[in-house]
Amino acid sequence: MTFPVRKIASAGRAAALSIALGWAAMHGVHAQGTGTVYVSSEKDNAIYVFNAEGERQAQIEVCKRPRDMAFSPDIKLIMVVCGDSNALGLVDVATGRLTGTVPLGDSPEMFALSPDGKLAYVSIEDESVMAAYDLASKKPVFEVKTGGEPEGVLVTPDGKTAYVTSEVANLVHEIDLTTKKVVKNIKVGKRPRRFALASGGTELWVTNELDASVGVVDTQSRNLKQTIRFEVKGMRQADITPVGITVSPDGRTMWVGLGKANHVAEVDVATHTVKRLVLVGKRAWGLRLTADGKRLYVANGLSDDMTIIDTDSGKAIKTVPAGRVPHTVLVSP
Secondary structure, three states: OOOOOOOOOOOOHHHHHHHHHHHHHHHHHHOOOOOOEEEEEOOOOEEEEEOOOOOEEEEEEOOOOEEEEEEOOOOOEEEEEEOOOOEEEEEEOOOOEEEEEEEOOOOEEEEEEOOOOOEEEEEEHHHOEEEEEEOOOOEEEEEEEOOOOEEEEEEOOOOOEEEEEEOOOOEEEEEEOOOOEEEEEEEOOOOEEEEEEEHHHOEEEEEEHHHOEEEEEEOOOOEEEEEEEOOOOOOOHHHOOOOOEEEOOOOOEEEEEOEOOOEEEEEEOOOOEEEEEEEOOOOEEEEEEOOOOOEEEEEEOOOOEEEEEEOOOOEEEEEEEOOOOEEEEEEOO
């Protein structure tokens, strides 16, 4: 078997072989669910593979400008949106190889899968649509018009509803996936970006990049019910740019990447209050928790690294290089 490992800077043949063998060993334990970490690198056209301690194991060559990633339901594939290739890359987890692509529209941004993993719902920035693609046939199925620069996409667990942000219109679009129509436009803060569901699905949290805030939408009334604002001592509001967001496995805590503020915020879901801030690298956007919620991995896009946080103590354990312009973090369950 050959391994898709490109030589890492200053490593010789022996080091490259060691990394390749490490890849094989790592995926032997990956099947047992130890938590392999994947980071997409926009400038390197690659996905970097780390073990739980942040040690780089391999590099997977993919399509151009890889960004958002997700596992297939059976965890056999990693799907990655490639913004400059206008494609959804399909990576085989077992071999660590790009095995195919699904053609997308112009400048795809983020995506979400249907619960059965058969459809990918993708925000297509240059066309101002959310487009649905059949992953088996690799063909477009339908599209729904959105406001300018759609970004975040979230599909509810029942597969009936999709939410999409419009960065230009400052809206969250609620889309009925049965009728394939927008059923509600919800006004939120400036430049909304990403989503997370909370409180048993009754709350939709959306990051507002140019508003230093997170909006909390009541999914039953379909109205914005509260805005949670962030402050970082010594920083202007304009430098606090929330983008990435993820909820803890127990549903009690929301973690928010504050972008140019170089911190992540820990927010109590029940009270909507900021509990603490953790210093990370430059422009913290992509973030993902382990399945037990004990560790948070943060992609820092402007310092080209990833910070690992112990969530119990709220302290950074270490920061490791993660390629040029790391975007999204994915952690195996």
